[in-house]
Amino acid sequence: MSSKNLRIGIIGAGRIGIVHSGSVADTPGAEIAIIADAVEESAAKLAGQYGVKHTTDVSEIFKSGDVDAIIVGSPTPTHVDLISRAVDAGIHVMCEKPVDLDINNALTIKEKVANAKTNVSIAFNRRFDPNFAAVHARYKAGEIGRLQQLVLTSRDPAPPPRAYIAVSGGIFRDQAIHDFDIARFFVGDIAEVSTFASNEVVADAKAEGDFDTAITNLRSVNGELVTIINTRYASYGYDQRVEAFGEKGMLIGNNLTSTMVTSFNANGADQRDAYMPFFLERYAASYRKELQLFIESIQTGKQLNPTYEDGCKALIIADAATESAKSGQVVKVKN
Ligand SMILES: NC(=O)c1ccc[n+]([C@@H]2O[C@H](COP(=O)([O-])OP(=O)(O)OC[C@H]3O[C@@H](n4cnc5c(N)ncnc54)[C@H](O)[C@@H]3O)[C@@H](O)[C@H]2O)c1
Structure with a gap:
C-alpha cells in the first residue's frame, strides 16, 4: 500500500459498512486504515478480511493521525456526533443517509459543517x-x-x-x-x-x-x-x-x-x-462511483455533492x- 493513498477509516461494519469497505479496497488511491464497530466481533471479522486494524473505540480514529477520511456506516443516531468530531479533527467525511432522525439535532452542526476545511458529503448514492x-x-x-x-x-x-x-x-x-x-x-x-x-x-x-x-x-x-x-x-x-x-x-x-x-x-x-x-x-x-468521486473531490479540494445541507433538506x-x-x-x- 502506498503512503500516498487516502487512508480511510470505516465506522460501522454492518450491511453498508461491508459495501463501503469493499469499494475502498477496490479503488486505486485509497486504502482502509482501520475499521471501527461497537461490536468487537463485527469489527474484527471485517478488518480480518482486509488485513487491517480494528477498534471498538471510535476516538482512536480521531486522535491517531493515521486517518485522512472516514466513511460513516454506523446507525443514524451516531451520524451528527461523528461528523462533528471529524470536522474538529480535520478529517474528511462521507456519511450515510439520513443525517439524523431529528432535524433540530442535524441543524446544530450545519454552520460548523458549512465552515469546515474538510469535505463533508452525505452518501445519497442514487x-x-x-x-x-x-x-x-x-x-x-x-x-x-x-x-x-x-x-x-x-x-x-x-x-x-x-x-x-x-x-x-x-x-x-x-x-x-x-x-x-x-x-x-x-x-x-x-x-x-x-x-x-x-x-x-x-x-x-x-x-x-x-x-x-x-x-x-x-x-x-x-x-x-x-x-x-x-x-x-x-x-x-x-x-x-x-x-x-x-x-x-x-x-x-x-x-x-x-x-x-x-x-x-x-x-x-x-x-x-x-x-x-x-x-x-x-x-x-453507485457505491463505487460515489467513493471514487469522494476521493477525487478531496484531491481537487472541491466539495462533493450531496452536501450536509442537501442531507438536511x-x-x-x-x-x-x-x-x-x-x-x-x-x-x-x-x-
Ligand atoms: N445508502 C444506502 O443505500 C444505505 C443502505 C443501508 C443502510 N444505510 C444507512 O447506513 C447506516 C447503517 O445501516 P446498516 O443497514 O448498515 O446497519 P447495520 O445494523 O447492518 O450496521 C450498523 C453497524 O454499526 C455498528 N454500530 C452500532 N453503534 C455503533 C457506534 N456507536 N459506533 C460504531 N459502530 C456502531 C453495529 O454494531 C453494526 O455493525 C444507517 O444510517 C442507514 O440508514 C444506507
Whole structure:
C-alpha cells in the first residue's frame, strides 16, 4: 500500500459498512486504515478480511493521525456526533443517509459543517447510479426541454424486521429520503409536499404506527411537479425507476435485471430475469462511483455533492411528508 493513498477509516461494519469497505479496497488511491464497530466481533471479522486494524473505540480514529477520511456506516443516531468530531479533527467525511432522525439535532452542526476545511458529503448514492445519472445528465443537457413531471418509483422487495421499523424514523425518513434527494437533484428546492399513505399490507409497519405504502407529490420552488411512489413490499422484487417528462419528450431509467436476455415460450412472451434482489446488488455501481468521486473531490479540494445541507433538506422534506400523511394537509417547506 502506498503512503500516498487516502487512508480511510470505516465506522460501522454492518450491511453498508461491508459495501463501503469493499469499494475502498477496490479503488486505486485509497486504502482502509482501520475499521471501527461497537461490536468487537463485527469489527474484527471485517478488518480480518482486509488485513487491517480494528477498534471498538471510535476516538482512536480521531486522535491517531493515521486517518485522512472516514466513511460513516454506523446507525443514524451516531451520524451528527461523528461528523462533528471529524470536522474538529480535520478529517474528511462521507456519511450515510439520513443525517439524523431529528432535524433540530442535524441543524446544530450545519454552520460548523458549512465552515469546515474538510469535505463533508452525505452518501445519497442514487445520484451516482449509472441510469439515474444518465437520465439526469440528458435532461440537464436539454433533451426533454423544460421538465414538467418527474416520477420516481421506489418499492422494496421485502419489509424490514419490526425492530428495524421501530427505530427507523418511519418510511419517509428511512426509505423515501433517497427519493427526496433525487427529486432535489433534478428540480432543486421543494416548496410544497402532499402525501397520501396507508398501512394495510405490512402488519409490522401498522403495529409501529408507520406506513407501508405512500404517494408523495412535490412542487418545486421553480414549479416542476414530482410524484414519488413508495412501498415497503413488492411481490416481484426491487422496483427502482425514474421517469422524466418534459415538453420535448421523456427519459426513463428502468429496472436492472441480471442479464438482458428475453425469453418467449409456452408460459409467456417477453419474459426477463428477475430484478436485482435489493440495494446491495442494484446500486453496487453507485457505491463505487460515489467513493471514487469522494476521493477525487478531496484531491481537487472541491466539495462533493450531496452536501450536509442537501442531507438536511432531504430530511426536512421527509418530515413534511410524514406530517402531510398524518394530517392530510399540504405542507409548505421552508428552505
Ligand atoms: N445508502 C444506502 O443505500 C444505505 C443502505 C443501508 C443502510 N444505510 C444507512 O447506513 C447506516 C447503517 O445501516 P446498516 O443497514 O448498515 O446497519 P447495520 O445494523 O447492518 O450496521 C450498523 C453497524 O454499526 C455498528 N454500530 C452500532 N453503534 C455503533 C457506534 N456507536 N459506533 C460504531 N459502530 C456502531 C453495529 O454494531 C453494526 O455493525 C444507517 O444510517 C442507514 O440508514 C444506507
